[in-house]
Amino acid sequence: METADEAMVLARVRAGETAAYAELVTRHAPMARRLAVLSGAGADADDVVQEAFVKAYRSLSSFRDGAEFRPWLLRIVVNESRNLHRGRSRRSDRELRVVREDARLVTGSDPAEAAVGGERREALLAAVRSLPEDLREVVTCRYLLELSEAESAASLGIPPGTVKSRLHRGLARLREELPDV
Template identity: 60%
Template sequence: MGDTADGEAAVIARVRAGEAEAYAQLVRAHTGVALRAAVAFGAGADAEDVVQSAFFKAYQALGRFRDGASFRPWLLRIVVNETRNTVRSAGRARAVAGREARFQGADPLIPDTADPAVAALAEERRTLLSAALEELTEEQRQVVTCRYLLEMDEAETAQALGWPRGTVKSRLNRGLKKLEQRLGGQLGPGPGPEGGERNG
């Protein structure tokens, strides 16, 4: 992790020195997670535009990026804000459709060569999870998305959402309890709150 942060700091220093290719390197490294975040937060068909705009804004704001900080949660906070603006202007219906799209198109969770029965089960689990997430509050949905779909730790989630860590923890706990009540054991074994906190 330290090596990654050091390498990233060196790339950011090169960008600040005016090397355009260095920023392209950052874009390539973080486009995947930025797209997943945009789709997960409801950008739907506008996800690519949202991410392009977020990278442009991040480039403009790089002078304010704190040395030694992690680039990914800082970038994802910009992605989240851009997505909110897009969703707000596009209306609630598109937001719901966009969140559902994350389970159908963001990143295939199972390879094409998988057993059809396994594929059907995975699809059923995604449908159940999508329906259950819709019953959470917006804040609970955001924190569950960051922690479990984008695999961010507690500190990164707090930075990306602009919330104190205590708020992340309490909203995550409430969201997970609500998901557990709604789903029971229907999703099978998965990360619980304890397993999810090991990085935080």
């Protein structure tokens, strides 16, 4: 869905056609769920995403015309994930379940290749999870969700220059921790 199409759907929702919101949910829910999982929501990812969509719907009146919906929604998802984890000091391994399932679909049929690839993927994801939250969020948005710098900045509510500097620091730490991957 292009920005112009999204603007039309948003206009329909604002005009009272609440069923049109389902189009936005269908389009953006998979990425929102991946972001929630990778932001540490784990088994609560679906709840985080649902709450984010509810909050987005209720806040549509404050959504700026001409702005992109996805970064705005993803920022809400990040905030909901942060809210979920306030006060928690450790993360659950269940957050990797979705990533593992996606990886199984992509992995080739060679069992040895799948095992080595799985080990590398696990090591990389563990290293990403060990990054400080600010660095982990930027690395997740840019590389695991494949958002642009501008979309990452909008989703996280930080300037594009901050995305670049945090990305640089995050990748440097990952290189230190995973020199062979």
